[in-house]
Amino acid sequence: MNENETELRVQALVDGELAGTEADELRARIQGDDALRELHARLTAARGLMDGAELPRPLPEPGDFHWSQISEAIEREDRQARRLAKPSTRAGWLLSWLPPLAGAACILLLLTSPSRHDGPPDLGIMLGSDHELELSDDTIDVMTYNTGDDNMSIVWLDFSIDLRPDTLHIWLD
Amino acid sequence: MPAEPVYSSAEDPQLVEWAKAGDMVAFEELVSRHRDRIYVRAYSIMRNEDLAVDLSQNAWVKAWQRLDQFHGDASFPTWLSRIVTNLCLDELRRQKRARMDSIEAMEESTGPVENRLEMEMVDPVEGLDREELRERIDAALAKLSDKHRTVIVLYEFEQLEYRQIADRMGTSIGTVMSRLFYARKRMASLLNETLKRDGLIE
Numbered sequence: 001m002n003e004n005e006t007e008l009r010v011q012a013l014v015d016g017e018l019a020g021t022e023a024d025e026l027r028a029r030i031q032g033d034d035a036l037r038e039l040h041a042r043l044t045a046a047r048g049l050m051d052g053a054e055l056p057r058p059l060p061e062p063g064d065f066h067w068s069q070i071s072e073a074i075e076r077e078d079r080q081a082r083r084l085a086k087p088s089t090r091a092g093w094l095l096s097w098l099p100p101l102a103g104a105a106c107i108l109l110l111l112t113s114p115s116r117h118d119g120p121p122d123l124g125i126m127l128g129s130d131h132e133l134e135l136s137d138d139t140i141d142v143m144t145y146n147t148g149d150d151n152m153s154i155v156w157l158d159f160s161i162d163l164r165p166d167t168l169h170i171w172l173d
Numbered sequence: 174m175p176a177e178p179v180y181s182s183a184e185d186p187q188l189v190e191w192a193k194a195g196d197m198v199a200f201e202e203l204v205s206r207h208r209d210r211i212y213v214r215a216y217s218i219m220r221n222e223d224l225a226v227d228l229s230q231n232a233w234v235k236a237w238q239r240l241d242q243f244h245g246d247a248s249f250p251t252w253l254s255r256i257v258t259n260l261c262l263d264e265l266r267r268q269k270r271a272r273m274d275s276i277e278a279m280e281e282s283t284g285p286v287e288n289r290l291e292m293e294m295v296d297p298v299e300g301l302d303r304e305e306l307r308e309r310i311d312a313a314l315a316k317l318s319d320k321h322r323t324v325i326v327l328y329e330f331e332q333l334e335y336r337q338i339a340d341r342m343g344t345s346i347g348t349v350m351s352r353l354f355y356a357r358k359r360m361a362s363l364l365n366e367t368l369k370r371d372g373l374i375e
Contacts, residue, residue, distance in 0.1 A: 049310070054213060057212065066208055074234055
């Protein structure tokens with residue numbers, strides 16, 4: 001056993017972490033060794049010195065404020081936990097089946113729809129090659145913005161009359 | 174109609190039972206009784222006022238959330254002290270990860286010097302009252318590295334055994350013994366230095 005290990009074992013003895021034969025043997029060794037006896041005495045003194053030496057300190061903020069911070073944090077975490085909590089068993093069962101059921105219903109609807117055709121839906125608006133919107137009514141201004149990259153058209157209608165289906169005919173050509 | 178609970182005169186275990194049933198006023202009374210002690214423990218480890226306040230607040234929040242796990246094996250403040258100590262250790266680990274350099278590097282550089290330190294004798298001296306000595310011990314603790322200070326606080330103040338300290342710090346018993354030994358050596362040296370400087374010992 002090297003010197004360092006012996007020192008640590010003497011410390012363990014002082015700290016009450018060594019027991020039985022091991023402790024008895026070390027005690028006997030300490031009795032016959034001046035250096036170890038001195039180390040034992042110093043460690044015992046250091047240990048006694050630290051006993052109850054933690055300096056008391058008042059909380060550096062008012063107690064009411066401290067409590068308000070704690071209670072706010074508790075409420076915040078409770079709310080978060082409730083939000084993240086799993087739904088009840090019945091609701092959970094329903095929620096787990098809802099997406100596949102909705103998907104199946106959509107597919108069924110598409111397959112059985114009588115107005116199903118290959119082109120765009122018939123909105124009474126026609127798109128031409130230049131994707132410009134044309135109106136038959138001169139009282140309405142129209143502005144069209146097309147983005148070919150995004151396949152998107154934005155149309156602004158500026159009108160001062162009531163729009164009625166029989167007076168307004170909009171188409172795209 | 175049942176009588177209102179008298180919080181201020183109730184014992185801790187009774188307050189804990191009320192708090193477990195969701196009584197925030199009972200919990201507030203527990204906070205009021207033990208907040209200083211919990212703050213002191215956090216400060217002893219972290220040596221930073223703001224961090225100690227934050228961590229002690231977190232400890233109370235965790236305590237509220239884990240009240241069901243408190244079965245009265247230890248006293249309530251002891252249980253709470255364990256919680257704040259663990260939070261401090263987590264924070265030290267987080268800090269260590271954040272600055273990958275210092276602690277290990279510092280130990281490498283200061284270790285051999287500490288190894289050469291003699292274990293000095295420090296005795297409370299005549300004319301130096303306990304309070305004065307405590308202040309000097311506190312100042313010496315502040316000069317220790319995080320790991321040495323933590324092991325001292327866990328052993329001396331938190332009164333954990335070597336095995337428990339090793340578990341909490343995620344290290345071996347041998348490392349705990351070694352750190353404790355060098356921490357004490359350093360403490361003794363720092364204390365002697367300050368006592369000599371103030372002319373309190375020869």
